[in-house]
Amino acid sequence: MELRKINKEDAKAQWEYTTALPEDENGLTNPYNGVSYEEYIDQVLQTLISYEHPVNMPDWFVPETYYYLWDEGHLVGEFRIRHHLTEALRNGAGHIGYSIKRDERGKGYGTAGLKLTLLEAKKIVPEDEIYLRVNKDNIASQKVMLKNGGKIVGEDEGHFFVRIQKNT
Numbered sequence: 001m002e003l004r005k006i007n008k009e010d011a012k013a014q015w016e017y018t019t020a021l022p023e024d025e026n027g028l029t030n031p032y033n034g035v036s037y038e039e040y041i042d043q044v045l046q047t048l049i050s051y052e053h054p055v056n057m058p059d060w061f062v063p064e065t066y067y068y069l070w071d072e073g074h075l076v077g078e079f080r081i082r083h084h085l086t087e088a089l090r091n092g093a094g095h096i097g098y099s100i101k102r103d104e105r106g107k108g109y110g111t112a113g114l115k116l117t118l119l120e121a122k123k124i125v126p127e128d129e130i131y132l133r134v135n136k137d138n139i140a141s142q143k144v145m146l147k148n149g150g151k152i153v154g155e156d157e158g159h160f161f162v163r164i165q166k167n168t
């Protein structure tokens with residue numbers, strides 16, 4: 001199993017994943033649901049790659065790197081790292097967002113993928129803790145976080161706020 005940064009060589013598999021990912025599933029948003037392969041190649045892929053080193057983006061935009069989880073030649077999930085916190089991210093979605101392909105869920109990929117993503121996040125993120133947020137009714141994702149050392153430190157009406165120490 002490996003985590004590969006978004007790239008042009010894997011375009012077909014990345015597009016298949018992105019175009020099938022719902023617009024909003026448990027708070028993980030995706031504006032590219034249903035996008036054609038041509039549009040993905042011409043616009044979306046370059047946009048997503050550029051997020052790591054954003055150009056001409058508004059002040060609030062935090063650099064974000066997309067990774068895909070691969071197992072035996074199959075792309076099984078997507079993991080996104082936002083490089084640092086802002087007030088909005090601190091009280092919102094935090095550093096990391098992820099999803100696993102529908103027909104690959106419940107096989108341990110979420111847990112294993114977050115573990116690999118945390119290794120990357122620990123190199124990038126300047127804060128002492130990795131911030132995560134999860135919907136209260138998203139039991140699978142809560143388990144993924146807690147099995148990776150996550151501690152619930154707060155909540156609002158619909159979410160738990162979870163933190164993972166960088167030195168664990």
Ligand SMILES: CC(C)(COP(=O)(O)OP(=O)(O)OC[C@H]1O[C@@H](n2cnc3c(N)ncnc32)[C@H](O)[C@@H]1OP(=O)(O)O)[C@@H](O)C(=O)NCCC(=O)NCCS
Nearest residue numbers: 026098099100105106107108109110111134139140141143
């Ligand atoms: C959340 C998500 C990433 C979990 O990925 P996954 O590969 O299914 O996770 P795992 O296989 O590692 O399972 C983690 C735990 O959740 C449990 N689980 C999996 N699906 C579940 C479900 N539908 N209901 C309850 N528990 C579930 C697993 O049994 C496992 O628990 P265990 O270790 O006690 O057996 C995946 O369901 C997903 O992509 N959901 C949609 C997007 C999303 O919610 N992203 C997270 C936003 S915070």
